[in-house]
Amino acid sequence: MPTKHKIRQLLRMVPGKKRFGVYRFLPFFFILGGAMEWFMINVRLGKETFYDVYRRKQSERQHENLKQR
Numbered sequence: 001m002p003t004k005h006k007i008r009q010l011l012r013m014v015p016g017k018k019r020f021g022v023y024r025f026l027p028f029f030f031i032l033g034g035a036m037e038w039f040m041i042n043v044r045l046g047k048e049t050f051y052d053v054y055r056r057k058q059s060e061r062q063h064e065n066l067k068q069r
Contacts, residue, residue: 016024040050048056 014024043049
C-alpha cells in the first residue's frame with residue numbers, strides 16, 4: 001500500500017468529518033503549538049533556551065540602534 005494511501009486512511013479515522021470538516025484537526029494543532037512553546041521555554045540546548053537567545057539578540061539590536069543615533 002503506498003504511503004499516500006496510508007496517510008489518507010489515517011486521516012479518515014479522525015472523528016467529526018461530517019460536523020467539523022477540516023476543523024476537526026484544530027485540537028491537534030493547539031496541542032502541537034503548546035508543546036512547541038513549552039519546549040522553547042523549558043528545554044536548554046547548551047546553556048540557553050530559545051527565549052534566552054531571543055532576549056539577548058533583541059538587547060543587542062537595541063544597543064546598536066542607540067549607538068547609531
